[in-house]
Amino acid sequence: MNGRTEAPDPEAALWEAARDARPRASELAAAVAARAEGEGLLDVAYATVESPYGELMVAVTDRGVVQLSLPNYSNEEALARLAREVSPRVLEAPARLDPVRRELDAYFSGSRSEFTVRVDWRLSHGFRGRVLHAIAGIPYGQTRSYSELAAEAGNPRAFRAAGTACGANPVPLIVPCHRVVKTDGSPGNYGGGPEMKLELLRLERAL
Amino acid sequence: MPPEVHTLPPFQQLLDEHSGDVLGFLVASVGPHDAEDCFQETFIAALRSYPGLEQDGNLRGWLLTIAHRKAIDHVRARGRRAIPVAEPPEATADQAGPRDPGLWRSVATLPPKQRSAVALRFAADMAYRDIGEAIDCSEAAARRNVHEGPEKLRKELA
Numbered sequence: 001m002n003g004r005t006e007a008p009d010p011e012a013a014l015w016e017a018a019r020d021a022r023p024r025a026s027e028l029a030a031a032v033a034a035r036a037e038g039e040g041l042l043d044v045a046y047a048t049v050e051s052p053y054g055e056l057m058v059a060v061t062d063r064g065v066v067q068l069s070l071p072n073y074s075n076e077e078a079l080a081r082l083a084r085e086v087s088p089r090v091l092e093a094p095a096r097l098d099p100v101r102r103e104l105d106a107y108f109s110g111s112r113s114e115f116t117v118r119v120d121w122r123l124s125h126g127f128r129g130r131v132l133h134a135i136a137g138i139p140y141g142q143t144r145s146y147s148e149l150a151a152e153a154g155n156p157r158a159f160r161a162a163g164t165a166c167g168a169n170p171v172p173l174i175v176p177c178h179r180v181v182k183t184d185g186s187p188g189n190y191g192g193g194p195e196m197k198l199e200l201l202r203l204e205r206a207l
Numbered sequence: 208m209p210p211e212v213h214t215l216p217p218f219q220q221l222l223d224e225h226s227g228d229v230l231g232f233l234v235a236s237v238g239p240h241d242a243e244d245c246f247q248e249t250f251i252a253a254l255r256s257y258p259g260l261e262q263d264g265n266l267r268g269w270l271l272t273i274a275h276r277k278a279i280d281h282v283r284a285r286g287r288r289a290i291p292v293a294e295p296p297e298a299t300a301d302q303a304g305p306r307d308p309g310l311w312r313s314v315a316t317l318p319p320k321q322r323s324a325v326a327l328r329f330a331a332d333m334a335y336r337d338i339g340e341a342i343d344c345s346e347a348a349a350r351r352n353v354h355e356g357p358e359k360l361r362k363e364l365a
Contacts, residue, residue: 010360011329013310018231018330021239025226028243032222032250041254044217083217088258090217
């Protein structure tokens with residue numbers, strides 16, 4: 001007990017107690033999301049998901065998957081956009097993403113050809129939204145050209161705009177814009193890179 | 208009027224950047240055990256009002272202001288709930304020092320604003336001007352609280 005009986009300097013004691021507690025902060029912070037969900041305050045839940053092509057970032061709302069970021073994209077920008085356009089109540093909540101993670105895993109391993117998770121379409125408006133809805137209807141293992149897609153979205157001449165809409169797809173893979181190819185059958189551009197597009201089409205035996 | 212556009216960062220960013228300061232402040236204010244409940248209450252309250260927040264750039268100060276209110280409510284409720292036992296169980300070696308419950312019994316005897324001022328200064332390293340904003344007093348009063356608080360604690364602990 002000797003040396004401990006003397007009262008510690010209160011400033012130092014409080015500072016030390018705070019310092020000692022800090023490592024617990026991230027654990028406690030992770031518990032906020034679950035409590036927020038219980039109170040209806042978790043508007044956008046996100047988590048990273050491993051894939052054969054690198055790390056994906058997936059975000060969901062109560063309506064469905066609102067954002068899927070491919071490995072080439074900045075998660076920070078995607079989250080800032082969600083905060084701006086959906087709700088700033090954005091929290092990392094890996095458990096909320098489990099159903100999406102399971103379906104993506106099965107898709108990448110070739111054992112799932114359709115997603116049952118819903119899509120939250122609120123980031124897709126106007127002609128782009130119509131193009132993205134048309135893409136959602138392209139079956140597994142099939143492809144469409146940009147001009148076919150433009151026609152399906154109601155404007156056959158707008159194939160360039162259809163390409164732009166693909167590039168702005170907030171939910172790639174689940175809204176399968178990799179199934180949209182050039183008229184000559186070559187894969188064309190992809191947000192995740194041309195190699196990823198090629199591999200996805202091979203996975204689906206679409207080539 | 209154009210529709211309201213949120214310029215607030217994702218709430219997760221606030222958690223990532225400031226949860227250490229908030230927890231540190233709460234530990235200093237209410238003790239390590241009660242700090243965990245207060246931590247959850249602070250961030251849930253913050254999340255609830257976050258979308259309506261007028262962005263002023265000082266989100267850390269905003270969070271610590273909420274934590275300050277939660278800590279005051281907590282100490283007040285604890286005081287109503289139970290008269291603490293006269294003497295705590297004898298402290299073992301690893302409970303001594305900063306984990307000594309006697310420290311937080313002394314901290315709880317400080318007036319609420321002074322308690323927060325001391326904790327904001329020594330646990331969250333906050334500037335006097337920001338402490339004044341957080342506990343709603345002048346910078347001079349914040350400075351006075353921070354200086355007088357530890358003197359009272361020393362007397363309590365002696």
